[in-house]
Amino acid sequence: MRLLILGASGAGKGTQAQAIAKHFDIRHISTGDFLREEIRPSTALCRAVKRLIDRGDLVPDELMLSIVHEILEGDDFILDGFPRTFAQALALDEICGRLGSPIDMALNIHVPDDDIIQRITGRKVCPDCKAMFHIIFYPPKQAFTCDNCGGTLEQRPDDTASTVRHRLKIYHERTVPIIDFYDRQNLLISTSGTGDVEEITQNLIELLEAKLLVAKLEKKMEKGIWR
Ligand code: AP5
Ligand code: MG
Numbered sequence: 001m002r003l004l005i006l007g008a009s010g011a012g013k014g015t016q017a018q019a020i021a022k023h024f025d026i027r028h029i030s031t032g033d034f035l036r037e038e039i040r041p042s043t044a045l046c047r048a049v050k051r052l053i054d055r056g057d058l059v060p061d062e063l064m065l066s067i068v069h070e071i072l073e074g075d076d077f078i079l080d081g082f083p084r085t086f087a088q089a090l091a092l093d094e095i096c097g098r099l100g101s102p103i104d105m106a107l108n109i110h111v112p113d114d115d116i117i118q119r120i121t122g123r124k125v126c127p128d129c130k131a132m133f134h135i136i137f138y139p140p141k142q143a144f145t146c147d148n149c150g151g152t153l154e155q156r157p158d159d160t161a162s163t164v165r166h167r168l169k170i171y172h173e174r175t176v177p178i179i180d181f182y183d184r185q186n187l188l189i190s191t192s193g194t195g196d197v198e199e200i201t202q203n204l205i206e207l208l209e210a211k212l213l214v215a216k217l218e219k220k221m222e223k224g225i226w227r
Helices: 013-024 031-038 044-054 061-071 086-099 113-121 161-184 197-226
Strands: 002-007 027-030 077-080 105-110 123-125 132-134 188-192
Touching: 002 013, 002 161, 013 027, 013 077, 013 105, 013 132, 013 197, 027 031, 031 044, 031 061, 031 077, 061 086, 086 161, 105 161, 105 197, 113 123, 113 161, 161 188, 188 197
Parallel strands: 002 077, 002 105, 027 077, 105 188
Antiparallel strands: 123 132
């Protein structure tokens, strides 16, 4: 199964993608995590990319496409943080077409902007196992320590209130239009990302399974009618 997860910064893409990947036993690919891990500030290009990420700007499409092309090969996945622009959405279609494995469904999580600032500024991330915490909503049992692996929790450099406002502005301008791109292909599942994390996961899984079943039945009917 090949899934996308869309949503604003802090909507819970990473939190939900981790749970969905576990449920379906598929890879969770986060382009944000990939950039933070792989881009070491050892070259001028890497330093330039890090500056873009830290101030909340998008990394250029050409660079993102070369990265995604490499990491999409292989088994099933849920892709988090890509596409973010119309050009990326078109290129993803083309890459998946070439690999012979189209995207099955795009999940979209909606959270009001006012809630996002609180979520992002309180987020703590484990750099080792990528587990996500929140100082108020999902605090770790021991301050600064990951419940899963004991790693020391960190705050991302781009998690400041002013950077989040900038990331939200870019999200509305550049990424929101591609929600409609998947809706028009009947590949979109949209749900609210506000409330209990496990309930949101359960809701997404149920909507996804129902929509995949309908799509399968529709394909069978099409074949039956045309024969
Ligand atoms: P990326 O890492 O993808 O950041 P983002 O899209 O801004 O999203 P976040 O990771 O901040 O939030 P999230 O939706 O994953 O929420 P989370 O689950 O953590 O990208 C970073 C940067 O890399 C970009 O700005 C750009 O520079 C670059 N980049 C990446 N991909 C790119 C691309 N395709 N093209 C160009 N540039 C690219 O949750 C947030 C917090 O809320 C956590 O603390 C969590 O515990 C809490 N939380 C989660 N769910 C709930 C809930 N239901 N209730 C309360 N709290 C909750
Ligand atoms: Mg994330």
